[in-house]
Structures are given as C-alpha cells and as structure tokens.
Amino acid sequence: MEEATSIWDNIRTGLEFKLIDIGGHSISMYNVVVVLCLFIVLKILVKSFEKIVRHKISENSLTDNGKAHAIVQIGKYIIYVIGFVLAIEAFGFNTTTLIISSSALFVGLGFGLQEAFRDLISGIILLFEGDVLIGDVIEMDNGIVGVVKKINLRTSMLRTRDGITMIVPNSQLINDRVINWSNSNKLTRFNVKVGVAYGSDVELVKKLLLESAEELDTVSEQIKPFVRFIDFGESSLDFEIYFWTEEVWRIENSKSELRFSIDRKFRENNISIPFPQRDLHFKSKDFPIND
Incomplete structure (x- = not known):
C-alpha cells in the first residue's frame, strides 16, 4: 500500500x-x-x-x-x-x-491577410454549395481545362490534360467565370465545323456527317447527332455537326477522331474541302513616259 x-x-x-x-x-x-x-x-x-x-x-x-x-x-x-x-x-x-x-493584432492580420481570408471564405462556400466537386471537369477563365482532384479551405488542386497539377486559390473558382463541364445529366453537347466546296451535294454532305458522328463510340445514343447548314461562306458552304457525349475529359480526342472520319468519307465520295480563295483583278492603264 x-x-x-x-x-x-x-x-x-x-x-x-x-x-x-x-x-x-x-x-x-x-x-x-x-x-x-x-x-x-x-x-x-x-x-x-x-x-x-x-x-x-x-x-x-x-x-x-x-x-x-x-x-x-x-x-x-x-x-x-x-x-x-x-x-x-x-x-x-x-x-x-x-x-x-489580441483584437488589435487580429485587425492588423486581417488587413495583411485579406486575400487569404477571401480564399478561406470562398473555400467554405465551395464546400457548402457543392457547385464544384471532386472529379468535376472545369474550364477556367483563362481557358485551362482540368479535373478537380482536391478542394481544401484555401486552395483547390486541378490536374490538366497535360498531367500538370495546378494549385488554384478558391476565390478564383468563386469570382471568375468557370465552366463546369460535369453537369447533372452528364451529357454535354459539342460541335465540329466543316466547309465544303460550292456545288457539292448538300444532302450527301449531311448524310456523311451524321454517319461519321454516329460511328464514334464516345457519341451518346440517347440524343442523336444533327447537322446545321450554317452559312454560305466566302469560299465554302459551311456546316456544323452537333453531338452529345459523356466523355468530356477526352473531348478533343473525340473531335479529332470525328474530323479524321469526315475527311475520309469526303474523299471517298469526291467532296472537297476548299481553301480560302481571293480573286485579284488588274486594270491596265497607260502612264506617260518622261523622256
């Protein structure tokens, strides 16, 4: 004891x-x-x-x-x-x-850390509202596209298509114009523009464009692709092929595959894609020659 x-x-x-x-x-x-x-x-x-x-x-x-x-x-x-x-x-x-x-110290820190506090408040807003979530594909105001990998209170982490990790202040995601490509229904519409030579069979052009889009694995079958004849251009008849897809992250690859397919089908059907042309007219004029 x-x-x-x-x-x-x-x-x-x-x-x-x-x-x-x-x-x-x-x-x-x-x-x-x-x-x-x-x-x-x-x-x-x-x-x-x-x-x-x-x-x-x-x-x-x-x-x-x-x-x-x-x-x-x-x-x-x-x-x-x-x-x-x-x-x-x-x-x-x-x-x-x-x-x-410590109130006076807090006031001084508040003035010195305004940006940090703004980022903190923005982080809280992001976490509460859920407008941007982990795994979303977003496009920043400067055109950079990335997947959201992490959302902290002050900063968020993005991974770009080049595999680069970006640390973005949360205030940019709140205040700047940001496109969130990962919407609720997961389907997003994109388009590819193409011009054909004047005199081409426009109905055949429409048919080939639709075939090219429908053959792509990444194009949604829920909403069918469609074609618009958008304008009589200076050197071409201008069309746009619209399609829906869930594969937002690899959309540039999908567009590239679609262009390859369009070019191949046009060649097989003798439809040419013109290059810009300019007509120059020269007027002759007699100039006096001084001896």
Whole structure:
C-alpha cells in the first residue's frame, strides 16, 4: 500500500512539474499530458466522423464522392477549431481574455491577410454549395481545362490534360467565370465545323456527317447527332455537326477522331474541302513616259 502511494506521489509530482512561465502563467506537465490526450481524441473523432459519413452516404446510395468529401472537410475543420479552443483552455489560458487582448493584432492580420481570408471564405462556400466537386471537369477563365482532384479551405488542386497539377486559390473558382463541364445529366453537347466546296451535294454532305458522328463510340445514343447548314461562306458552304457525349475529359480526342472520319468519307465520295480563295483583278492603264 505504501509502495502504491509512493508511486502515485511521484506521478503527481511529475505532473505538477512546471515547464515554462508565460506572462506569469505556469505550464506544467499535467497541461501537456492533457493536450496530448486531447490531440489523440481529436484524431480518433476525425477518423470516426469520416467513416460514419462515408458509410451513411453509401447506405443512401449517394455515391457523389465530391459531396462526401465536402461534408468530411467541413466536419474536420469544425472539430479542429473546437480542439484548438479546448487545448488553449487545457493550458490554463482564458480564451475570452486572449481574444480581447489580441483584437488589435487580429485587425492588423486581417488587413495583411485579406486575400487569404477571401480564399478561406470562398473555400467554405465551395464546400457548402457543392457547385464544384471532386472529379468535376472545369474550364477556367483563362481557358485551362482540368479535373478537380482536391478542394481544401484555401486552395483547390486541378490536374490538366497535360498531367500538370495546378494549385488554384478558391476565390478564383468563386469570382471568375468557370465552366463546369460535369453537369447533372452528364451529357454535354459539342460541335465540329466543316466547309465544303460550292456545288457539292448538300444532302450527301449531311448524310456523311451524321454517319461519321454516329460511328464514334464516345457519341451518346440517347440524343442523336444533327447537322446545321450554317452559312454560305466566302469560299465554302459551311456546316456544323452537333453531338452529345459523356466523355468530356477526352473531348478533343473525340473531335479529332470525328474530323479524321469526315475527311475520309469526303474523299471517298469526291467532296472537297476548299481553301480560302481571293480573286485579284488588274486594270491596265497607260502612264506617260518622261523622256
């Protein structure tokens, strides 16, 4: 019994050992142990929260990984903020007093970190509204197309068609013009323009364009392709072939395959694609020659 009491006294003495004084406030081993235990509990809570959310989404057949990620991210940040406040309290500091005494510092930081705060607010908006989700194919205002790989509070990560990873501030996704090609019904319409020589059989041109589009594996069978005779151009009769596809990410490859097919069919049917022509007319005029 005395030995157990002695061990407990040693543990208590060790926990009461003062490590550092900050502004007249002492931090002991006890405070450090409490914060470490709090950190472990937070990690367990975060892992459990993520597991529960993904399980519930799977049960409800909501397979949208983007929304699941958004819920998990927001929940994690809330847990971490609560944990940070509890850690300050565990060290024996009064959070209310700290906030009041640091108000001037927060104001200065607010002016200096306006862009960062704007990105943080934009990140929260993105995660809550779900307009841009993980796996979406988006086109930025500068014409760059990429797949959203990650959405954090301040920045998002995109992977372009060239395999380049881009870190984009979330404020750009909120404030700039962004096209989200991954819409709700997953089908998006695209078109390819082509001109043929004057005098060509326009009905045959229409037939060949439709055949070329319908033969592509990536073209949707739900909505049939169609052709528009858009204009009498300066050097050609101008057409557009419209088609729907789910393969937004590889659309440029699909367009290329369609152009190859159109060119082959036109050659087989003696339909020529003209190049721009200009007619120049010269007028002769007699100029006096000075001796």
